[in-house]
Amino acid sequence: LSIRQSECAFRYKEIVVKKCQKYTQIWLNTHTTMKNALNPQVIQEAMAALNSAKYDDSSLVMFSGLGNVFCSGIDLHFLISGDRRMAARQMVDALREFTKALIMFSKPIVAVVTGPAIGLGMTMLPLCDVVYASDKATFYLPYAQLGQTPEGCATYTLPQAMGMAMANELLMGSRKITAIEACQLGLVSQVFWPTSMMQEVIPRIQNMAVLSSKALETTKLLIRSHQRTKLDLTNESESNLLLERWLSPECQKSIEEYIANEKNYSF
Amino acid sequence: LSIRQSECAFRYKEIVVKKCQKYTQIWLNTHTTMKNALNPQVIQEAMAALNSAKYDDSSLVMFSGLGNVFCSGIDLHFLISGDRRMAARQMVDALREFTKALIMFSKPIVAVVTGPAIGLGMTMLPLCDVVYASDKATFYLPYAQLGQTPEGCATYTLPQAMGMAMANELLMGSRKITAIEACQLGLVSQVFWPTSMMQEVIPRIQNMAVLSSKALETTKLLIRSHQRTKLDLTNESESNLLLERWLSPECQKSIEEYIANEKNYSF
Amino acid sequence: LSIRQSECAFRYKEIVVKKCQKYTQIWLNTHTTMKNALNPQVIQEAMAALNSAKYDDSSLVMFSGLGNVFCSGIDLHFLISGDRRMAARQMVDALREFTKALIMFSKPIVAVVTGPAIGLGMTMLPLCDVVYASDKATFYLPYAQLGQTPEGCATYTLPQAMGMAMANELLMGSRKITAIEACQLGLVSQVFWPTSMMQEVIPRIQNMAVLSSKALETTKLLIRSHQRTKLDLTNESESNLLLERWLSPECQKSIEEYIANEKNYSF
Numbered sequence: 177l178s179i180r181q182s183e184c185a186f187r188y189k190e191i192v193v194k195k196c197q198k199y200t201q202i203w204l205n206t207h208t209t210m211k212n213a214l215n216p217q218v219i220q221e222a223m224a225a226l227n228s229a230k231y232d233d234s235s236l237v238m239f240s241g242l243g244n245v246f247c248s249g250i251d252l253h254f255l256i257s258g259d260r261r262m263a264a265r266q267m268v269d270a271l272r273e274f275t276k277a278l279i280m281f282s283k284p285i286v287a288v289v290t291g292p293a294i295g296l297g298m299t300m301l302p303l304c305d306v307v308y309a310s311d312k313a314t315f316y317l318p319y320a321q322l323g324q325t326p327e328g329c330a331t332y333t334l335p336q337a338m339g340m341a342m343a344n345e346l347l348m349g350s351r352k353i354t355a356i357e358a359c360q361l362g363l364v365s366q367v368f369w370p371t372s373m374m375q376e377v378i379p380r381i382q383n384m385a386v387l388s389s390k391a392l393e394t395t396k397l398l399i400r401s402h403q404r405t406k407l408d409l410t411n412e413s414e415s416n417l418l419l420e421r422w423l424s425p426e427c428q429k430s431i432e433e434y435i436a437n438e439k440n441y442s443f
Numbered sequence: 444l445s446i447r448q449s450e451c452a453f454r455y456k457e458i459v460v461k462k463c464q465k466y467t468q469i470w471l472n473t474h475t476t477m478k479n480a481l482n483p484q485v486i487q488e489a490m491a492a493l494n495s496a497k498y499d500d501s502s503l504v505m506f507s508g509l510g511n512v513f514c515s516g517i518d519l520h521f522l523i524s525g526d527r528r529m530a531a532r533q534m535v536d537a538l539r540e541f542t543k544a545l546i547m548f549s550k551p552i553v554a555v556v557t558g559p560a561i562g563l564g565m566t567m568l569p570l571c572d573v574v575y576a577s578d579k580a581t582f583y584l585p586y587a588q589l590g591q592t593p594e595g596c597a598t599y600t601l602p603q604a605m606g607m608a609m610a611n612e613l614l615m616g617s618r619k620i621t622a623i624e625a626c627q628l629g630l631v632s633q634v635f636w637p638t639s640m641m642q643e644v645i646p647r648i649q650n651m652a653v654l655s656s657k658a659l660e661t662t663k664l665l666i667r668s669h670q671r672t673k674l675d676l677t678n679e680s681e682s683n684l685l686l687e688r689w690l691s692p693e694c695q696k697s698i699e700e701y702i703a704n705e706k707n708y709s710f
Numbered sequence: 711l712s713i714r715q716s717e718c719a720f721r722y723k724e725i726v727v728k729k730c731q732k733y734t735q736i737w738l739n740t741h742t743t744m745k746n747a748l749n750p751q752v753i754q755e756a757m758a759a760l761n762s763a764k765y766d767d768s769s770l771v772m773f774s775g776l777g778n779v780f781c782s783g784i785d786l787h788f789l790i791s792g793d794r795r796m797a798a799r800q801m802v803d804a805l806r807e808f809t810k811a812l813i814m815f816s817k818p819i820v821a822v823v824t825g826p827a828i829g830l831g832m833t834m835l836p837l838c839d840v841v842y843a844s845d846k847a848t849f850y851l852p853y854a855q856l857g858q859t860p861e862g863c864a865t866y867t868l869p870q871a872m873g874m875a876m877a878n879e880l881l882m883g884s885r886k887i888t889a890i891e892a893c894q895l896g897l898v899s900q901v902f903w904p905t906s907m908m909q910e911v912i913p914r915i916q917n918m919a920v921l922s923s924k925a926l927e928t929t930k931l932l933i934r935s936h937q938r939t940k941l942d943l944t945n946e947s948e949s950n951l952l953l954e955r956w957l958s959p960e961c962q963k964s965i966e967e968y969i970a971n972e973k974n975y976s977f
Contacts, residue, residue, distance in 0.1 A: 284878070301875065302873065302874050304874075304875075305874060305875075306875060306878045306879055306882065306883060307875040319658070319662070320651070320654045320655075320658070320659075321654075323654065323657075323658045324658060325658055325662050325665060331662065331665035331666045331668075331669075332666075332669055335666055335669075336603075336873070337872075337873030337874065337875075338604075338629050338873065339569065339603070339604030339605065339628075339629025339630065340571075340572060340600075340604065340629075340666070341568065341569070341573060341574040341604075341631055342629055342632055343666070344573045344632065344666070345632035345633065347662055347666070348551060348572065348573065348662060348663075349573060349632070349647070351633075360627070360894070361629075361873075362873025362874075362875060362876055363875055365878065365879035365883070366885075380883070384854070387857065387882075388854075388857035388960055388961070388964070390857075390955075391853070391858060391955060391961075392854075394859045394951050395853070395859050395860060395865065395881055395882060396882075398860065398865035398947060398948060398951065399865045399866075399869055399874070399877070399881070401865075401947070402866055402869075402944070410669070413665060413668070414665060417661050417665065421661070426655055426657070427655070427658075586925070587918070587921045587922075587925070587926075588921075590921065590922035590925045591925060592925055592928045592929050592932060593929060593932065598929065598932035598933045598935075599933075599936055602933055602936075603870075605871075605896050606870070606871030606895075606896025606897065607836050607838075607871065607896075607933070608835065608836070608838075608839075608841040608897055608899040609896055609899055610933070611839040611840045611899065611933070612899035612900065614933070615818060615839065615840065615918060615921075615929060615930075616840060616899070616918060618900075627894070628896075673936065677932070677936070680932060681932060684928050688924075688925060691924075693924070694922070694925075697922070
C-alpha cells in the first residue's frame with residue numbers, strides 16, 4: 177500500500193488514474209468506438225481504481241473523461257459483438273456492479289463533466305456527490321431511441337432531483353439539455369467556462385480534499401443513508417428489466433440502427 | 444375492440460375522445476358553470492376513456508381541455524346543489540377514484556395545458572408523466588380561500604417536486620404562478636407559444652407514440668414504483684380529510700362566497 | 711390564557727415575542743457574540759414561545775431575527791467555554807430538542823430571513839413552512855471549515871429540495887448563496903426588496919392568519935406526515951454524530967480558528 181501511495185500515476189488500459197495529495201483522479205480514456213464508452217473491461221478498471229482510493233489516504237475521488245467526451249454511456253458495440261446473449265448478460269452484470277460500487281462508495285466523488293454525458297454517463301451523476309460541468313457539456317438519454325429502459329438508478333434519482341414532468345421529458349422524451357439547464361434541474365452543482373474550467377475546479381477539489389476526511393465521510397453517510405436501500409432495489413429492478421429489453425429483437429434492431437448512424441456518437 | 448379501434452372519435456357528453464395512430468386524445472369539454480370543471484359525471488367519462496386507452500393499441504394518452512381553460516378543478520356548484528351531504532360524498536368518491544386511476548394508469552399520460560389549471564386541474568399534473576404548457580397557462584390552488592385541504596396527492600407530489608418553501612406558498616399561500624414559473628418548479632416539462640403550441644406538441648406526441656410501447660410502459664412502471672404506495676395512502680388521507688372539510692359549515696360558506704364571485708372562474 | 715392573549719408583547723431575555731391578531735411573531739435578539747446565535751438559553755426561550763403559540767389562538771407563527779442577521783447558527787463561543795465536554799452535551803441536547811420542536815410544530819411557521827442565515831439558521835428553514843427572504847439575505851453552511859457534520863436534518867431536507875449535486879455543494883463545499891439562488895433551489899418561497907420587505911410580508915402573513923386555522927393545520931399535517939419519521943431519525947443520527955465530532959480535538963481546533971477570525975461572523 178505504501179509503495180502504491182508513493183507512486184503518482186498507475187497504468188490501466190482504459191482509464192488514467194492519478195494519485196494526488198489527499199485525493200485520486202480517475203479519467204476515462206477508453207479504446208471503444210464510441211469515445212469513453214463503458215464495457216465490462218472499462219468498468220472493471222474503474223472499479224479497481226475506486227477500490228484503491230477507498231483504502232488509501234484519499235479524502236475524495238475526482239472522476240472525469242479525457243478528450244472531448246465525458247462518457248458516452250454503455251458500449252453498444254460490445255452488446256452486438258459475438259454471442260449477443262452472453263454480451264448482454266456480461267454487460268448487465270458489469271453495469272449492476274458499477275452502479276452498486278458508486279452507491280456504496282463512502283468517500284465523496286466529484287464528477288467533472290467536460291463534454292457530452294450520454295446514457296449511463298449522465299445517470300451516474302446523481303450517484304456522485306458534487307458535479308462540475310463545462311459550459312459545453314451536454315446531457316442526453318437516448319433510451320427511447322434505443323427502445324431500452326433506463327439504467328444507473330435514473331428512474332429513482334431523476335424524478336427525485338427534478339420532479340416527474342422534467343424527469344420524464346429526459347427519460348421518455350430524450351430531450352438533450354445544456355449544462356446550464358442541468359444546473360437548473362439540480363443535476364450539476366456549478367457550470368464553468370471550458371477554457372478555464374480545470375484551473376478553477378482543481379483548486380476547489382484540493383481545498384475540499386484537505387478538509388476533515390472524517391467529517392466528509394460522515395456527512396456523505398448521513399446524506400446517502402436515506403436512499404441506499406431504494407437505490408439498491410432500483411439497481412436490481414432496472415438491471416433485470418434492462419437485460420430483458422436488450423435480449424429482445426426489437427431492442428437489438430434499435431441498437432444496430434443507433435450504431436449505424438455515426439452522428440449519434442461523433443462529436 | 445377491433446371495431447372501436449377503427450373508429451376515429453367516440454362520443455361522450457362531457458369530454459371529447461379521439462383515437463389517433465398509436466395514441467388517444469382526451470379533451471375536457473364540460474357543460475359545467477366553471478369551464479372544464481370536474482364532477483362525478485365528467486370524472487366517470489374521463490375514467491372510461493382512460494380505460495379504453497388502457498386496452499387498445501395506444502402507447503400513450505394525451506390529456507387536455509377544449510376552450511380557453513385547461514381544467515378549473517372540482518365542480519363547486521355540484522357541491523352545493525341538492526343534498527349537500529350526498530353531493531360531498533359522491534364528489535369525494537369520484538375524486539378518490541379518479542386520482543387512483545391516474546396513479547395506476549400504466550401508459551404515459553402527456554398533459555397539454557392550454558389555459559388556467561386550477562385546483563385539481565393543477566394537482567393532477569404530477570400524476571401525469573409529461574406536461575406541456577402554453578405560455579398563457581396559469582396555475583393556481585384556491586384551497587386557502589375555500590377553507591379546504593388539498594386533493595390529488597398534492598401534499599405529497601408538490602413538496603417532492605419543488606421543496607417545502609414553494610409547495611407551501613402554493614398550497615397555503617395560494618400564489619398564482621405562470622407557465623414559466625411552473626416549469627422552473629418542475630411541474631411543467633416545457634412551455635410553448637400559445638399560437639404554435641399544437642403544431643409543436645402533436646408531432647412530439649406522435650414521435651413518442653411510435654416508440655417501443657413496452658419500453659415506455661416499463662420505464663413508467665420503474666419510475667412510479669417508488670411512490671405508488673405513498674400516493675395511494677396520500678389519496679386516502681386527503682380524501683377522508685377533504686370530506687370532513689367540505690361538510691363543515693365554515694367550508695360550505697367559503698364555497699358559496701367563492702362561487703358568488705364570478706371573477707374566480709371567468710377567464 | 712385569556713390574560714396572556716390580551717397582552718401584546720412578552721418579555722424574554724434573548725428573543726422578542728409579539729402576539730398579534732391570530733398569529734405570533736418570534737424575533738431572535740440575542741446577547742451572543744455572534745449575532746442571533748443559538749445556545750441552550752436562546753433555544754429554551756424560542757421553544758417556550760413556540761409552545762405558547764401552540765396553545766393560544768394563533769393560526770401561525772412568524773419567525774425572524776432583529777438586527778442585520780437572521781441567525782448565525784450554533785453559538786460556537788458557548789461550545790468552547792468552561793467544561794467543553796459538558797458544553798457540547800448541553801448544546802447537542804438543546805439542538806436535538808429544538809429541531810424536534812420544529813418538526814412537531816403543528817401550525818405553519820413563516821420564516822422571514824432579513825439577513826445572513828448561517829448553519830442551523832439556514833438548515834432550520836426547510837423545517838419551517840413558508841420562507842420569505844430579503845434580497846440581501848445570504849445562506850451559508852460553514853460545516854467543512856468547522857470540521858463538523860450537518861445539523862437540523864439538512865442531510866435529509868437539502869437533497870430532497872434541490873438534488874444531490876447542489877446539496878453537496880452547500881453541505882461539503884460551503885458555497886455561499888444569495889436569496890435569489892436560495893429561491894431557485896427551493897429553500898425560499900419569495901424574495902423581497904430589503905426596504906419594503908416588512909410592508910409586503912406582514913399583510914401576507916395577516917391574510918394567511920385569518921384563513922381557516924383548521925384547514926391550515928390539516929394541510930400541514932398531510933404535508934409533513936410523509937417525512938416526520940425520517941426527520942426524527944435524521945435528527946437523532948445527526949445529533950449523535952455531531953456530539954462525537956464536537957468532542958474531537960480536530961473539530962475543537964477548527965472551532966477555535968473559526969471564532970478567532972472575526973470576519974466569519976461580523977457583517
